[in-house]
Amino acid sequence: xxxxxxxxxxxxxxxxxxxxxxxxxxxxxxxxxxxxxxxxxxxxxxxxxxxxxxxxxxxxxxxxxxxxxxxxxxxxxxxxxxxxxxxxxxxxxxxxxxxxxxxxxxxxxxxxxxxxxxxxxxxxxxxxxxxxxxxxxxxxxxxxxxxxxxxxxxxxxxxxxxxxxxxxxxxxxxxxxxxxxxxxxxxxxxxxxxxxxxxxxxxxxxxxxxxxxxxxxxxxxxxxxxxxxxxxxxxxxxxxxxxxxxxxxxxxxxxxxxxxxxxxxxxxxxxxxxxxxxxxxxxxxxxxxxxxxxxxxxxxxxxxxxxxxxxxxxxxxxxxxxxxxxxxxxxxxxxxxxxxxxxxx
Amino acid sequence: xxxxxxxxxxxxxxxxxxxxxxxxxxxxxxxxxxxxxxxxxxxxxxxxxxxxxxxxxxxxxxxxxxxxxxxxxxxxxxxxxxxxxxxxxxxxxxxxxxxxxxxxxxxxxxxxxxxxxxxxxxxxxxxxxxxxxxxxxxxxxxxxxxxxxxxxxxxxxxxxxxxxxxxxxxxxxxxxxxxxxxxxxxxxxxxxxxxxxxxxxxxxxxxxxxxxxxxxxxxxxxxxxxxxxxxxxxxxxxxxxxxxxxxxxxxxxxxxxxxxxxxxxxxxxxxxxxxxxxxxxxxxxxxxxxxxxxxxxxxxxxxxxxxxxxxxxxxxxxxxxxx
Numbered sequence: 317x318x319x320x321x322x323x324x325x326x327x328x329x330x331x332x333x334x335x336x337x338x339x340x341x342x343x344x345x346x347x348x349x350x351x352x353x354x355x356x357x358x359x360x361x362x363x364x365x366x367x368x369x370x371x372x373x374x375x376x377x378x379x380x381x382x383x384x385x386x387x388x389x390x391x392x393x394x395x396x397x398x399x400x401x402x403x404x405x406x407x408x409x410x411x412x413x414x415x416x417x418x419x420x421x422x423x424x425x426x427x428x429x430x431x432x433x434x435x436x437x438x439x440x441x442x443x444x445x446x447x448x449x450x451x452x453x454x455x456x457x458x459x460x461x462x463x464x465x466x467x468x469x470x471x472x473x474x475x476x477x478x479x480x481x482x483x484x485x486x487x488x489x490x491x492x493x494x495x496x497x498x499x500x501x502x503x504x505x506x507x508x509x510x511x512x513x514x515x516x517x518x519x520x521x522x523x524x525x526x527x528x529x530x531x532x533x534x535x536x537x538x539x540x541x542x543x544x545x546x547x548x549x550x551x552x553x554x555x556x557x558x559x560x561x562x563x564x565x566x567x568x569x570x571x572x573x574x575x576x577x578x579x580x581x582x583x584x585x586x587x588x589x590x591x592x593x594x595x596x597x598x599x600x601x602x603x604x605x606x607x608x609x610x611x612x613x614x615x616x617x618x619x620x621x622x623x624x625x626x627x628x629x630x631x632x633x634x635x636x637x638x639x640x641x642x643x644x645x646x647x648x649x650x651x652x653x654x655x656x657x658x659x660x661x
Numbered sequence: 662x663x664x665x666x667x668x669x670x671x672x673x674x675x676x677x678x679x680x681x682x683x684x685x686x687x688x689x690x691x692x693x694x695x696x697x698x699x700x701x702x703x704x705x706x707x708x709x710x711x712x713x714x715x716x717x718x719x720x721x722x723x724x725x726x727x728x729x730x731x732x733x734x735x736x737x738x739x740x741x742x743x744x745x746x747x748x749x750x751x752x753x754x755x756x757x758x759x760x761x762x763x764x765x766x767x768x769x770x771x772x773x774x775x776x777x778x779x780x781x782x783x784x785x786x787x788x789x790x791x792x793x794x795x796x797x798x799x800x801x802x803x804x805x806x807x808x809x810x811x812x813x814x815x816x817x818x819x820x821x822x823x824x825x826x827x828x829x830x831x832x833x834x835x836x837x838x839x840x841x842x843x844x845x846x847x848x849x850x851x852x853x854x855x856x857x858x859x860x861x862x863x864x865x866x867x868x869x870x871x872x873x874x875x876x877x878x879x880x881x882x883x884x885x886x887x888x889x890x891x892x893x894x895x896x897x898x899x900x901x902x903x904x905x906x907x908x909x910x911x912x913x914x915x916x917x918x919x920x921x922x923x924x925x926x927x928x929x930x931x932x933x934x935x936x937x938x939x940x941x942x943x944x945x946x947x948x949x950x951x952x953x954x955x956x957x958x959x960x961x962x963x964x965x966x967x968x969x970x971x972x973x974x975x976x977x978x979x980x981x982x983x984x
Contacts, residue, residue, distance in 0.1 A: 376944030385948065468833040475920030477733075477945025500734035503945040511835045511931035512920030514941065518801070525806045526835050 343612045346373040347380015347393030350479045350534060351596045354414055355393070357627045358620045365623065368616050377479045377503060384408055384599040390609050392599040395479020396503060397578035407602045409651050410576040411644040412595035413617060415567055415634040417535045418483055419545040419558045419592070423523050424450055425465060427544060430557045433458045434546040436491030436583065436591060442530060443471050443488065444495065445509030450528060465528075472522045472531035475512025477504040483582065483594040484532045490583040491591075535563075536632030550591045551583050562590035563634045572640045593634065600652060607654035614648045614661045621645070707964060714958025720951060725958060731922040733942070738955035740962055742922045746932035747966070750839055750914065751907035753928075754846035759900055762851045766858030767884060782859065789852035797916035800845040801837075805917055809836025813929050828926045837919035840928040845913050850903035857899025861892040894977045901974030908967050911936035935963040 345355070352374035359370030375383075377394040384392025385406045392408075403410055420434055438454060441447045447454065450464045474481045482503045489496040499505050513522040516537045523531040523543070535558050538545050547555045556562045566589040570581045581593040598617065604610030621644070625635035636644075648661045717738060718725055728739020765785065769778050813834035821830040865888050873883045889896070919931020920941060939956050946953040 378945035378947045382948040470833040470835055472835075475915075476941040502734040504733045504942060506730070506732035506734065507921060510921065511837055512933075512941075513837070514915055514920070518916070521801065522805075522835065522837065525809045526833070527809075528833060529835075 341367050341612060342369045342371060343391070343609055343616060344371045344373075344389045345380075345391045345393055345598075345613070346375050346383045346389045347599075348377045348395045348479050348596055349374040350395050350416060351393065351414055351633070353536070354624075354628050354631050354633050357631060358616075358624045361624065361627060362616055362619050366615065366619050368612055368619070370616060376477065377482075378477060381599065384601070387601060387605065390604075390606075390613050391601075393596065394599060395594065395596050396482045397576060397597055398599060400575055403576055403599075408599045409602050409647065410578070410597050410599055411617075411647060412577050412579070412597055412636055412640065413620070414628050414636065415563070415581065415593055415595045416483075416632075417558065417563045417566075417590055417593045417634065418480065418487070418532050419535050419538045419543075420548065421520065421523050421531050421533055421538055421543040421545055423527060423529045423544065424467065425527065427462060427464075429542075429544050430547055431462060432544075432546040433549070433555050435549040436487060439530075440488045440492030440495040442469055443473070443507070443509060444498070445471075467528040470526050470529040471507075471510030472519050472526070472529050473507050473510055473512050474504075474516075474519060474532075475514050478515075479503060479596065480516070480532070480534060481505070483592060486580075486594070487582045487592045534632075539632050548591050550587075550589050551585055552587045552589070554587055556588060556590055558590060560629070560634070562588055563593050565589040566591070566593040567634060567637055572637075572643065577640070577644070595636070602651050602653065604652065604654065604660060607656075607660045610652060610654070611660045614652065618645060618648075707961070710957055710961040710964060714954055714961045716951060716954040717958040720954075725955070726962065729924065731938075733952055736951045738952070740935075740955075740959055742924055743933045743935040743938045743959060744962065744966075745924055746839065746842075746918065747908055747934040747936070747963070749932070750842045750846055750918070750934060751904055753840070753843035754850060754907045755900060755904055757843065757847035758851045758854055758903060761847075762854035762858055762903075765851070765855040766862055767888075769855075769859050770862040771880065771884070782856075785852050785855050785859075789856065793849065793910060793913040796845055796849055797913035800841065800913060801916040804844065805836035805841060807836075808841050809834050817929070829928055832925070832927045832930050834929065835919055835931060837917050837931055838927075838929045839918065839925075839932045842914050842918040842932070842934070843928075845917055846907045846910060849910065849913060850907050853906060854899050854903040857902060858892075858896055861895035861899065862888055864895075865891050898974045898977040901970055901977065905967055905970045905974065908970060909936055909963065910934075911940050915940055935959050935966075939963075 352372065355370065355372045359372060362368045362370065372393075377396055380392040380394050381398060382392075383389045385402075385408070398408065398410055402408075420439060422432060424432070435458070438447060438458075448469055450467045450469055456464055482501065485495070485499065485501050485505055488499075489501050499508065511522065513519045513531075516533045519531040519533055520537060520541055520543055523529040533543065535545075537543075538558070545558050547557055549555050565586045566581050566584045569584045569586040569589055570579045572579045574580065577595070577597070579595060581595060583591050584593070600613060601610065621636070621641040628635050649659050652660045654660050721728060721738065725738065725740055726744070727741045728737075729741045730737045730739045731742060732738070769782055769785075773781065813836065816830050817832070817834055821827050869887050869891065870883055873887050878886070914934050915937040918933060918937055920933055920937065921931035922933050922938070923930075925932065939959055942952065942956055946956055
């Protein structure tokens with residue numbers, strides 16, 4: 317497989333080189349599909365503004381990590397942070413670019429957007445197959461104002477390995493020791509119950525088609541498709557509605573000083589914090605073969621941090637706090653060195 | 662050979678023959694090359710899949726084949742759930758497709774008015790050319806909602822409550838699942854089987870059928886006693902070709918099968934097939950990981966399964982000895 321990956325990578329890279337020869341301002345990246353819309357948007361805008369052309373391929377976080385390791389692209393992208401050991405081994409610098417949030421979506425007759433109250437513990441029990449009816453006493457107790465029907469709960473999950481799943485099960489593990497014990501965290505896990513669907517659109521479609529279904533999608537997707545989201549109880553014990561303020565509150569309360577910026581934004585402190593927020597990461601070689609291209613990658617994200625926040629918000633992403641963006645800029649200057657040993661940026 | 666005795670000697674006749682024989686040699690060389698190339702390619706794919714899957718076979722032993730655990734977090738992999746899903750959906754699809762394909766083929770060769778045979782036959786062949794992604798999307802957006810809202814709730818509330826067979830039709834009505842996957846697969850393989858059957862039914866010498874009709878046989882009796890015995894081998898071979906396609910079908914199945922790595926008793930429960938699991942998990946499988954190896958090992962198993970089916974179909978489709 318390694319050989320196949322290299323071959324593919326070489327093919328991609330050689331296309332990149334061929335185009336790069338024509339206009340030297342081309343940069344290539346590959347990986348996570350979750351930030352793909354905002355990277356594409358930034359790419360379009362940056363080409364007009366600073367003449368940098370981004371060629372980003374949304375091939376999945378796992379493939380993004382592989383390509384970054386093999387140096388077949390200028391940068392890799394991943395929703396799940398890479399382990400510190402692997403980062404060191406492959407001389408990769410990891411930094412966040414933007415944040416996203418997940419919401420739980422439901423299809424229950426008579427329940428509208430943001431009406432249903434839900435907790436992480438109950439979500440974990442639903443996805444474990446322990447709560448199987450919508451009129452379960454624990455759900456009814458929490459939702460006094462709603463009349464919940466005697467209807468089987470149909471949990472829907474992402475069947476394809478995905479960063480979205482990684483964030484979702486990170487949250488379930490954070491709030492449910494049993495989930496952490498029995499299922500754990502990964503881009504795909506051994507689901508104890510429910511049905512799988514392919515991609516965000518697959519999950520949304522299955523939830524829409526199935527009476528009694530519950531699923532999870534990125535907030536951007538839920539907003540654009542007018543899906544029925546639930547409230548969630550955060551760590552402080554308050555029920556919050558998925559909103560920009562709630563996402564920002566989570567970001568403000570996070571500890572961004574974690575090694576390699578692998579900040580944990582899930583189940584954050586704060587009265588207003590939305591509990592399922594997550595950054596997405598870039599993996600950049602610290603020993604680039606081509607210093608110019610590497611510098612262009614950093615220029616691109618420098619431009620995006622300075623000018624791309626509004627574009628990100630339009631797509632329902634959450635820009636990084638200013639302090640984090642500055643910390644990322646600082647780490648570029650220190651850690652990415654060209655063949656001559658001098659900082660690239 | 663006595664060709665020299667027939668062809669007149671003379672340079673007018675021999676000159677083209679000389680150049681012709683050079684051409685023949687080149688042509689035969691190219692053909693041999695093409696034949697050998699296919700063999701090498703096939704061997705290379707099998708070997709590459711096996712080598713890729715070797716770490717998984719080493720880690721789990723032969724038990725990989727019947728292990729029922731697929732846990733990417735704990736890095737424990739077993740293949741029986743997708744193998745089971747692959748075989749069950751394919752066999753169910755055959756059970757649904759064969760009677761319909763048989764009906765189509767018989768209608769086209771025996772019953773349909775002659776002007777109608779060609780257009781309908783062409784339409785069947787065109788159906789075989791529809792890309793599988795189209796069937797997948799059609800299945801997901803059209804069939805699945807119908808199954809979820811009408812067919813499955815009705816069946817679950819009626820048959821699902823019965824003792825014994827009830828478990829086969831129990832569970833929440835997702836619309837997706839083993840049964841829906843089998844339904845889509847059946848629709849996809851009907852054209853293959855129908856076209857093969859039609860072609861072999863045509864090979865029955867008319868004199869056999871006319872004699873039977875002359876003795877006062879009904880259409881059904883002619884079919885059952887003349888046409889089927891005469892073409893049995895080829896019919897089974899055609900069915901096996903359909904089975905081969907059903908086993909390896911990826912995209913359409915991925916959309917509608919529900920993608921759960923569990924074996925359930927209910928036919929409405931979600932499951933998974935080998936091809937669908939590989940397609941879904943490949944993007945997130947990291948280089949050199951055990952998961953990637955397990956996926957390649959699954960590919961190897963699917964290859965072996967398809968190879969067995971194809972070998973059986975070749976065996977059945979071979980011309981009977983003595984003809």
